[in-house]
Amino acid sequence: MDGKTMEKRHSGLLVSKPKLHVWQFTFVKWLQLLYSFTWLIGSSTGTNPSNDVCQTSSVHFGFGFRTMNAPFLQLVAGHQTVYSCQSSCCQTPLCDAFWLLEDTCMLTTCRTLQECNVAKTNSKDSFVVFIKRSEATLFNLRPEIVDYQEIQDWVKWTPKVFNRRRRSRGPRQRVKREGAELHDGKKYGDNERVTTAVTIHKETSEVGKPTQLPNTQSSSNPVTERPPLIFSDNVTGALPEDPVATGQEISNSIVTIVPNLLSSNSSAQPTTQPTSTPAAVTNKLVVSAGDGVEVTLPKNEVQLNAFVVPEPPEGKTYTYDWRLITHPTDYSGEMEGKHSRELKLSKLTAGLYEFKVIVKGENAHGEGFVNVTVNPKPRVNQPPVAIVSPSYQEISLPTTSTVIDGSQSTDDEKIVSYYWEELKGPLREEKVTAETPVLKLSNLVPGNYTFSLTVTDSDGAKNSTTANLTVSKAVDYPPVANAGANQVITLPKNSIVLYGNLSTDDHGIVSYEWSLSPSSKGKVVEMQGVRTANLQLSALQEGDYTFQLTVADSAGQQSTSEATVIVQPEDNKPPEADAGPDKELILPVDSTILDGSRSTDDQGISSYLWEKTKGPDGVKIANANGSIATLSGLQVGPYEFTLTVKDQRDLQSQSTVSVIVKEEINKPPVAKIAGNVVITLPSNTAELDGTKSSDDKGIVSYQWERDEGSPAAGEVLNGSDRHSVLFLSNLIEGIYSFHLKVTDAKGETDSDRATVEVKPDPVKNNLVEMILDINVSHLTERQKGMFMRQIGVLLGVLDSDIIVQKIQQYTEQSTKVVFYVLNQPPHQTLKGYQVAWILRNELRKQQNDFLIFRALEIDTFTCQLNCSFHGHCNSFTKRCVCDPFWMENLIRRQFGDRESNCDWSVLYVIITSFVFIVALGLLIWCTICCCRKKKGKPKRKSRYKVLEGTDDQEHMELKPNLKPGVKLKVSTQNTSLMHSESEIDSDENTYTWSDREKGKLLRPQNGSLRNGQTHHKVKTQREEVL
Template identity: 70%
Template sequence: MEPVCPISIHFLLVCQSRLCQFNVSVRGLNTQPSDSERQACYQLTQADTKLKKRGAFHNLAINIFLPVFSTVGANTENCGRVTTYSGAFPRHGFGSQLAERYLEESGSVELCTRACCQRCECNVAWLLEGKCYILDCRGQRKFQLVKTSRPDSVVVILDKFPAGCTDSWDTSDKISNGRFLDKAPGTRTSALLAPSVPSGPEQSSPENIKSIRRREGKSEHQAATTEAEKPAAHALRFCLCSLIEMKELIVSAGDNVEVTLPKDEVELNAYVLQNAPAGTSYEYEWELITHLQDYSGEMEGKHSKTLKLSKLSVGFYTFKLIVKGDNAYGEGSVNVTVKLAPRVNKWPVAIVSPKFQEISLPTTSTFIDGSQSTDDDKIIRYEWEEVKGPLREEKVSANTPILKLTNLVPGNYTFSLTVVDSDGASNSTTATLTVYKAVDYPPVANAGPNQVITLPKNSITLYGNQSTDDHGIVSYEWSLSPKSKDKVVETQGVRTSSLQLSTMKEGDYIFQLTVMDSAGQQDTAEVMVIVQPENNKPPVADAGPDKELTLPVDSTTLDGGKSTDDQKIVSYLWEQASGPDGAKIENADSAVATVTGLRVGSYVFILTVKDDRNLQSHHPVSVIVREESNKAPVAKIAKNVVVTLPTNTAMLDGSKSSDDKGIVSCLWIRDESSPAAGDVLNASDHQAVLFLSNLVEGTYTFHLKVTDAKGESNVDRATVEVKPDPRKNDLVEIILDISVSQLTERQKGMLIRQIAVLLGVLDSDIIVHRIQPYTEQSTQIIICVKNGQSQHVMKGQDVARILKNKFRKQKSDFLIFRALQVDTVICQLNCSEHGRCDSFNKRCICDPFWMENFIRVQLGDGESNCEWSVLYVVIAAFVILVTTGILIWLALCCCKRRKGKPRRKSKYKILDGTDDHESLELKSSSKPGTLKTPGQHTSLMISDSELESDEAIFTWPDREKGKLLRKQNGSIHNGQVSPKTKKQREEIL
């Protein structure tokens, strides 16, 4: 623990009178001082003498010097005498600063003193506002205690011997270097002024001091200490403490200031009554004590004599002035009030609603609203005055925002409203009211609707109370219309609103109602009463529905109130027709009877009703009495069913439905949203288990309704989901030329085997989905084929194409029955992407302007298509037709030209031949291109007109023809024709 310098006046006396012999009371020792101790006392005495001569402490200051010895291994509990100063705070001197430490855990004087005792570096404990500050005054040339008015500031100075502080000189050096007194690892050092109380000079916030700080230089005594003294076993440490009386300054910050916006700047000046000592000056500090929460003003010159305030907002401000001097201190305060700018009053605006108003008697009261009047501050008074109006006993006046008017008489009124605001300004406006006299409208007579009665009922009441008038009807009068003057009837209440008629006979009666109001105005209305002749029919008895009872309930009511008759039922009679004995009927002669004493069994009661003409009717009702109560049945379907085509049958099981007495009926109802296709087998829709067949793709919903003997029912719901056949595109249909009834199982097996041979697969690879009639004389077989190797289903188009090709190659007779058609079940023709495939006939239905390529169908693969465009076909046909026509025309023209070409007429003569055969020479008498001239012809000559009959004229045997065609050298024999050139032959032809 570090050595400290406590204050001890007793030691000073001992040091002066007994050669610095002192009592080490803390250590419990009573020994004579050594030479070193005498030297220390001498130094203390010399220092005290010097200080007194310099007059440093002239205000009754007490100078206390205490030698402190550093002893190794001393007890940390050794604290000497304790001196407590209440209402004071420590102050450092000569510009040095105190090493301090703030302890939060010490909240009382005792704890703070004990904490200082346990630390070598502490010789002053300061408790401020319950917070303990541990101070080290070593090395201070001047340590002062300043008086303050704060009772919560307590300074404790300890007379403390350094028992156990082994490194006193080094510790002092560490303090001088600004290190922490705390030896805890990781602790850093810093410097801070000693805390001070707020009411004294050099104020600082004790709350902000949370750590150990030191910054101090070596004192004169420390500087005078030589290096040779550091290793000494006992070292001298001292503090200079003094209690100083501060001089109070009379300070003023001037009078309180009031400013009004828009001025927001104020200048405050500090005044001190005492002048500052020569060569010194006062320190000024301005503090804002009271201000608005959202204060945003600016302060300039906080540490000068003049404080300038700007950007002030409306509110109240308190500023504190602190003036400090050499051992002088003073405070003052001033208030600054910032007010709003004076308001410029605006005239109020009087507003009345409604400004114009009209009413009619009998309404004699109304309201006029003036509360909507406005002002920039506040309206304090409303004044209503009747400016104009009819003569009355009292004029209207009021001072409320809303004017209530009563007892108004017809006429024109004008009311004035004057409003006055808080500044005395006023404004007025007027409202107009017109009160009209009451308007009396004529009454409206209403005799009611026409009435129809049937004999024997001959009386009725007519009501005219539906007649209306704005002021009320004062009289009613009923009379028989002149249109019914020949009718006789008894009437009552002809001058009341209701007319009672009696003793009426068959026929039409017209009555007239006349009403009159208070002004004598009248109105008339007519009503017709039709009396129909009597047409009596027998009554219709209705004993109500059959009933079922369960013991212990042994009674019930029988209600015949729904029995009807065209006239009137005059009597009821309930009788027991069958059932166990002992039942009693109460009120058997009324419409509602009560039956008691019922037992288990079935009862039948008969109701007999009669009308006034003694016509009667009967109706039975049954009452069944059971032993126990019945519970409603519970319908339950096992589960929903999912099937996949080609399986088109399903079963729904509702046999798990239950009832306490047994289910008497089951009913399966197909939901309206279900597909219509599908058949119910064996009327199973009325059984517990439903069997379905011929189902199609979709979701079927069925409701099972079960009913017990008491008619109680319950419904459950289930679905049958039919999924599409995953192999529907691979199904192939074969239409056979045989009736389905004639196809046997053996023939079916042979047919499958033959198809397998054609397809090159095994019999087991062909799956028959179904066999059904196609027409009366044909059968449809639907199959799919598996690939023998991969066991995958072959495509339907491939199977159909293979079979078609096989049958087209004259192998259709290979089957035991002739195949009429082979195709896929689902039409898969793409129709050249210009049409759609008809699933029924498996042919394409082409889109508009497209047609089938019949050449491909007839001469090609026979597949239906839509390859040809109608437009192109028409154009091509037209071109072909035109081309053919042109060719035919050209051919005809050529033929005709050849036939009509001019010919040279040839002359023929018989030549004498040298042989037995005659020679015939035909020569033309003219050259080609010359005109024909008449010439002499012989019988052997032929003209152009006779060309076609040449064969008839010249007929020779074949033998001779050959001779004629044979070439001759030089001449032609008789009967032969000389050969002609090809050109000449063409001319002849």
Template identity: 50%
Template sequence: EFNPVFVLSSSCEQCREGATYPGAVISPNLETTKIMRVPHAMSVSDCIAACCDLSGCDLSWMFERRCYIVNCQHKENCEPKKIETVKSYLTFVLRPSQRPASLLGFGQVIPSMVHSVGLQNEPSEEVSSLKELSLLGKDPSLEEIPEYIDDYKELEQDPFQVSIKHEQKESTDYADWGLMVAGENSFNSSVGDDGDNQEDFSEKKGEFGKVESLLNKNSSELNSVTEHSTERLSSLLEMTPFPEKTSENTVKELIVSAGDNIQVMLPKNEVELNAFVVPPPPTETAYTYEWSLISHPDDYGGEMERRHSQTLKLSHLSVGLYAFKVMVSGENAFGEGFVNVTVKPAIRVNQPPVAVASPKVQEVSLPTTSTFIDGSQSMDDVKIVSYHWEEIKGPLREQKASADTPVLHLANLVPGNYTFRLTVIDSDGAANSTIASLTVNKPVDYPPIANAGPNQAVTLPQNFITLNGNQSSDDHEIVSYEWSLSPKSKGKVVAMQGVRTPYLQLSAMQEGDYTFQLTVTDSARQRSTAEVTLIVQPENNSPPVAVAGPDKELTFPVESTTLDGSKSQDDQGIVFYHWENISGPSSVQMENGDKAIATVTGLQVGTYRFRLTVKDQQGLSSASVLSITVKEENNSPPRAHAGGKHVLVLPNNSITLDGSRSADDQGIVSYLWIRDGQSPAAGDVIHGSDHEAVLQLTNLVEGTYTFHLKVTDAKGDSDIDSATVEVRPDPKRSGLVELILQVGVGQLSEQQKDTLVRQLAVLLNVLDTDIKVQKIQAYSDISTAVVFYVQNGHPSKVIKASDVSRTLHVQLLKEKADFLLFKVLRVDTAACLLKCSGHGHCDPITKRCICYQLWMENLIHSYLNDGESNCEWSILYVTVSVFIFIVVIVGLAWFCICCCKRKRTKIRKKTKYTILDNIDEQERMELRPKYGIKHRSTEHNSSLMVSESEFDSDQDTIFSREKIERENPKTLMNGSMRNGVSFNYSSKDR
């Protein structure tokens, strides 16, 4: 915040320095603030002295080494704002409360200032400086700033006064306030040599735009002036008078009063302000009055009339506080006064609210049990603050309806009359009520509407029809239907069925008009009746049309044929057929001559004519004639064509042999396919096709089949042709793997097959599409054989069946036995691919090698290696090897037995002792070895007893009399008695 410094000034007797603000600026509004630049004031003291020399100056501003003196019309225009980025120094000038200044003083001060200003050759710079300073206030009307005058002889006027260009308005003597503030109340003045030398404002705006940007950038740093300094500004007019310079012409101060502050209340918006001056003007002179608006509301509006008269008229005032100043001047006299005008809003008279319930009257019928009543359309001049609904009348229910919302929601209504009251309260507490009515009616049960259907007509001989009454309707339910013959058709014969259903079945009707009546009844026993008319028309019969068929040609000896008249037609149906021979070379025999299809025999060479006569139910008839020509025989033998040679590649084991291209002039009457005796017996003929033109074969096996086709014509002539089918082995035979699963073939579904393929792909580490299932067939009643192969790589290459089988065998039977959906009984190659070491052949059933004589299976390779059957061992070599092995084993056993026996018979050496020299003869005798075995004597050795083992070991030997005593107690007893004390020696005593 600012720290104002008060310095006593000695530069002028009429003023003194006030608050000083270094590093601060103001934002002048050029419309309401008077600013003038002092060109030759180069220091702060010079700038303060220049301000003191002018009576209207309130502030000296040293900005960027330039001096400006300011007249503050409003204190908010001169509030200091802190900014650190520019060099600025503000000093407020305090003046005595009695402000008259002698005209002589003005004459002394102004010429020096005028002279100094007149010496400047840059009037445009001063003008632009004023515009630049106005940027601080962001005032948009800078272009209206008048230029400085260059007539220095007119400086006897107030140097802050500006010359305003008024528009001449003959019709009125007042102007709008907004124009006044921007025009006549603008006190900015300018001095310059020539108006043509003034620079355009836009050229200087960029140079001094930094002031505005600095204020915007440092808006957070701007602080208002302290309360103390504000009080200083507001008390400028209340200062104690200071001694003034005396001059020849002294300005007399006038006491001006604009009266007491005025308050008006709308709708009154006009007021007059009167200025009173003491003393009155001299005789034959008058004071000049100038009224100005110094404060007003933000959104004010109004008009001022007679601004330059003693009485100011105000009109069209809006609510707010207005401050006016009146300046009165005369010859060597000046004074001013202030007055406030407060416009208060008109006293509002509250209008009670108006409650509106919509709809006012409402009616609903069950089953509708809920509805709404809207009270939100209630009105008030200000605001409705409360809504309250209450049920004041209605049928007995568990709970009456009530709500405090604008819209009342009603539910679970029962039949009856309801009355609801809506009460609304406005913000002033005024209330109003209205009534809404609701009627809930019982459900309406409308009678049913019978509908027997449209009128219909039938034509005999059709005498039956069904009438439909299901289009009858009711708002609830139809409970019964009843059909009856209308009294209008009394005496008519008709058979009726379903008379109590929506559908009436009629039959046995005769020609005429029938009227039937349908009566429907609803759940409330209400009835409705409808009638329908049925017209039975006589039949409109047309004669039949006989069709005997196209003419025929036969070749003798064919002597019989059929006569077909089934294509004859009639609108009512044909009831009579008759065939007759009307011409021919001989008589014939005819069967079924009274039917549509007849058979004639006994034909001879020549032409026969037969007539067919047909009749309908009405007796109308029609006839048609048929010609049959029998020609002489001219027969050629047939020519068989069996189809030639065919090649079939397994696993495709089905083929069709086409013999239909066999030909005969009279027609082939029989076909016979015969299998050649040298062909494989496997393979089936399906659908009995071996007696047809096309032979169908399946389940063929590898090999060459030959089939003979024999064709025979009507004369018994025949011809034979052969067809050959070569069935080649499956190229993927080496990769086919057979997987036997414990599941019936009929129980294995397609979905399970797909799952099985995915599981096999996981075990084999391949893609699902790499496994191709070739065949699924029954292996036994409870098992299924799945034959497949595995391909991999690009292009696809079939993996050997032995490798796949071995991998699956390891994965399934050892590591992942329960991985597949079904239990695996066997995994093997589909074909027997074993080479059997060249000493046998592979059994296709057991997939094992059958070895030739004198050869056998390598048991080690079969059981300890990969288990593949083989014929690697020769029985002769195996026999010799086994014999040699047995001999070696027996020899080794004999050798071991001999070694064991020899070890048992070997004599064990006894431990030898060396006896001390001083033992007696008796003890020496006892120590001699038994059985006469003589040991090496050691009696001449050292007196110490040394033991030597049989194996010359260094084990310790214990010689103790205790042991001798145990062996021979008697000897020990005698020895002890002889020697006195027993001797004991052991290794622990060494």
């Protein structure tokens, strides 16, 4: 039960002390009572059939039970409303009346006010309701009825009770959520029967876990329980006096209520079932640790007391357990009596502490909370002190401006604002106000001025002071001295010029004299031009300077004026001297340079001074007052020199440097080359490292020389033969030998030798050389890749298997590409002559434009022709140079494989040529002779006549006999188609017109004889005779 309920009970039935709080009967209270009364009247006059079972008989507001003599007094667990309390009473067979005190419901068996032993209370939330039963013992009520607790929350609390209620709001809400879970039926079934043990203590009643009832709208109306009520932790009170019974008597008169829970699915008429066995009794203790405690440092001790209601039974005690729930992060306090009724706290630091006390007894338990607030110790602020400088000053016209310094005002914390105000002065258009530390005045008129300076610190404390200023009028006759306006400078600037040339006189000023004002006596300053109109000041230090100017006219009249120079301080830091690193010299070097130019200062160094503080005599220091000094005349031994630097404020710093002079001990240099170098062509560059050569004084020169037996090819790059590392390029196959000679400063030398071995290219014989018809400067990387892919297609390999070793210019219009080809795994190199032969053959088969560039020549990089073993191959022309008496086979060269060779022997060629020429000559001679012989024989004229009828016979005779074994018979008759063998002058033949018409003259001259066959000449009779 929360603090509000307890307060109301204390003011009503259960408290015998005078009333602690008087609740105001507000409009909301009236709403509560009106609602309860209306509901009770409605329940008694309603038309619901269930009201015939259990109806309201009478309602008595402002009454309550006297628990001492109340018969069969029972307490319903949880927060109750009118609806739930009447439902519980109707479901209890022996209940005839119930008492509702706020949200606490108690049942009894009495039927009248006299039987129930009721008494008048002062609580407007307390009323007794009597019911009357019919034959049935249970009734149903509408579940839609508004919760009484919701109306109760409208009540406006008094401040004290409201605070207590607020502190217990957290646990109350937490219990409400737990009750809600039970209300939803998450822990008990619809047909379960729940027994709740309830105990009333001396001061209040504790409701345990809420009774779970089914939430259905069947014929049995269960009692809807609210979440359990939690008491306020800070509630205190006294036990009630007569006529109200004591808490112990109330506790003894309470029994356990077991509401009958009917199944939501049952259709039978509800019946009343009494509780068979009560649950274990748990007593709730009301524990209070008092109101929150608030202390202020330096007080850091607090005592907390725990109050428990009811008191423990005789012979028994409660156990106490104090726990610190929250505390400041820097908590370091001490607790004494953690397990007693009184807790003493000490050494508390500023912050909020929350304590929890747990009280336990026999079947009793209670908790209480209390807050302890420790406020920090208040700081005692000291007001600021306003200071003006000068507090009084006097100026004369025509000087119309000046300054007043208020920046010297002080405060224990910080001054946050300055405010200047003109309190008194001549009548002007506008009074002077400013919010700066230094007040600057201008356009002043003659008169007396009073200015007020008000300073305010960070805590808002203020302090004021005044400054007086007199501005005098100009005198007509005497001169008017004017030292100028007051000046303000800030260090490190320590010089200024005061101008007195504004001093005037009607006849002119004849003399000026500057002096230090008596108020500034004892201050150091250098003044130049004290008898001139302008005063030059230097060497000013922090503080206020007042200078007086005295002027005189020709009549001897004088006038004085003062000017104040305010020199404000600056955060100057001393210089830092740096004499440089220590040095070590070896004779005959007896001089060196000391460099102190790295010394620094925030405002600049004004002077340097080098001094010898240790070492042999006789040393000379040149430019000892400069940042860089030169030492000479050094002798063997250690020296120490000190550099002293000063800034413009005469702050100084020192630094020392050591110079050690040793006797000369020269050691010859040691030449050392890192090692021999081995490279493999086509890589033709190498380097020899001589940097490991050493000397105690340092090597001054290197000289590389090539051995006479080394190959002459190869170039030295960038004149590296005179440096520690030798770079070589364009090396050829062979072994190079180089000598390194090193020389130190004393002329001592040493030498070392190393070799560079250039091994031949392992794929030299497999390199293929192609001459392309393109200028090398026009060949791009993209074109190169495309060309290699085309070569790969011709060779049947991947372009990645073609390794290009060199691309260089061959002629002005051609490019030489050198490469070799790898076969498929294990990636062995293909023979160069095979690759060249395949490319030549493939290009003969392909079109001329297959390659993006025309190949002028394809051959191996090295000439590999065997020259028929009768000569050697020229590596440049790639042609055979034959041995003596051997020559090239021209037929093979021109019409064969076109490979250069030395197949023919010169002797054999000469002999064969001679034989051929002789045979050819003989053949020609024989031919000529035969031709001449034929022309020399006599010829006879023979006339031939073609005989009729002989053509067919002649034709038949000329036909060969196709039968094998049959000899060809030739006719003995001569025909016109046969040439005559007689020597006649005319070869004309006589043909008949019949033959011409038949076309027989178109037949071949040789007839139908096959080539190679001869005519069988048939001799005529005349020929036979001849």
